[in-house]
Amino acid sequence: MREVDFGTAPLTPYRDVLGAERLDRLREAAEHVAVALHGRRVWNVNSTSAGGGVAELLHALLPLARAVGIDARWLVIDGDPEFFAIAKRLCTRLYGAPGDPEPLGSEQLRHYRKVTELNGTALAEWVRPGDVVVVHEAQPAGLVDVARRLGATAVWRRHIGRDVPNEHTRDGWAFLRRFVEHADATVFLTEQHRPDWAPRPHIIPPSIDPCAPKNMELTEREVLDVLRCTGVLGGGDGEPVTVRPPVGERIEVRRQVTAVREGPPPPATVPMVVQVSRWDELKDMEGVLHAFLAADVPGSYLTLAGADVEGVADDPDAARFFDDCCRRWAALPEEDRRRVQLLCLPMEDLRENAVVVNAVQRHATVVVQKSLAEGFGLTATEAMWKGRPLVASGVGGLRDQVVDGESGLLLGDPHDLGAAAGLIRRLLTDPELARRLGEGARRRVDEHYLPDRHLLDWANLIGSAVAMEVV
Structure with a gap:
């Protein structure tokens, strides 16, 4: 496991796109969250820092979150080819497709747990009691319980899904549910992808960064x-x-x-x-x-x-x-x-x-x-x-x-x-x-679908989750 280094975004370009009123509303909400966290950190954990929607989302949001006063961090898990093949199979099944013909059985579960344990040992070097750990997608889902044992508030975010469940989604959830059903909160991109058993579910659509190289204006x-x-x-x-x-x-x-x-x-x-x-x-x-x-x-x-x-x-x-x-x-x-x-x-x-x-x-x-x-x-x-x-x-x-x-x-x-x-x-x-x-x-x-709305949604979730922990 390694920490991804990223900087703090300058706010002026975002003010130019969003306008002063929208940016001020975001800064005010972030100040409330920072007070509630009281020096604690918000960790994001996923499987890669390059390629794919989750990595792009984090590259866009986290520097802006820091700019408005949230101590946001990012960790990427380690895994061997077999682990990532299992995780890819799991993600494909949760999408409702069969993927490769290999099973998600007891042997795969043992290997997934083995890699998760190694990453869990590494996670303990960073996470402190009271921190918030946001675990993104299926690959690091086993770290939800690890984070809770470390005294952190654990949130699991799902970035994929299928509107109508089928045999493949049931196969995927049979493997994954045990790792996420005790999370302090869960987050889904759209209501159709939320299973009935999800603990304390929230619907938070993602966003794009209008100032990032992928979305900035080009002549x-x-x-x-x-x-x-x-x-x-x-x-x-x-x-x-x-x-x-x-x-x-x-x-x-x-x-x-x-x-x-x-x-x-x-x-x-x-x-x-x-x-x-x-x-x-x-x-x-x-x-x-x-x-x-x-x-x-x-x-x-x-x-x-x-x-x-x-x-x-x-x-x-x-x-x-x-x-x-x-x-x-x-x-x-x-x-x-x-x-x-x-x-x-x-x-x-x-x-x-x-x-x-x-x-x-x-x-x-x-x-x-x-x-x-x-x-x-x-x-x-x-x-x-x-x-x-x-x-x-x-x-x-x-x-x-x-x-x-x-x-x-x-x-x-x-x-x-x-x-x-x-x-x-x-x-x-x-x-x-x-x-x-x-x-x-x-x-x-x-x-x-711009980042001020997205971060406001997360500010509300983190503020309420931290308040529940205090109670």
């Missing part, structure tokens, strides 16, 4: 320079591009993407459909590929982009799903292959990676998030903040974010490729609708 010139430099678009000379974010040091973009495509990169003038996701069966990149081709809009192009499959430590299946997508692409007729590219985005520098994702989303004509199941879908939130018209599956938090016809178009059945193709075609061929939906998407994120 049209910067977008094109970044995409040409990295090889996403054609016409570049390979020269590095430097951008200056509102928070942190300037960022040099210089690494090339790993691209699977037929022929050269597409030109900037081509209307582009984009999905940015993990390489994961539940993100259904293959389904997006087939829906795009079925939409059959002449002159359009598809970009499927995900993290470099070697760059996310807690996702051992990413390479397999990327390879599956590559095989599906390779089996297409040449004329179709020339309209599609699969991109692995470099992960060596996370801020550089974030700028590339930002540019890809801003350049998109249409953004798709055709998940088969979803916790919340922050890649959709990011695209909405950038004013992009969105086609999203009506599952999980995507259904909460998208008001159909106002801030995007919802796909009722994510398995319906014909319906998905129709929505993609509709946005590609109706620029006025696309513009109106993009504007509505930006407004919805501003009102509901």
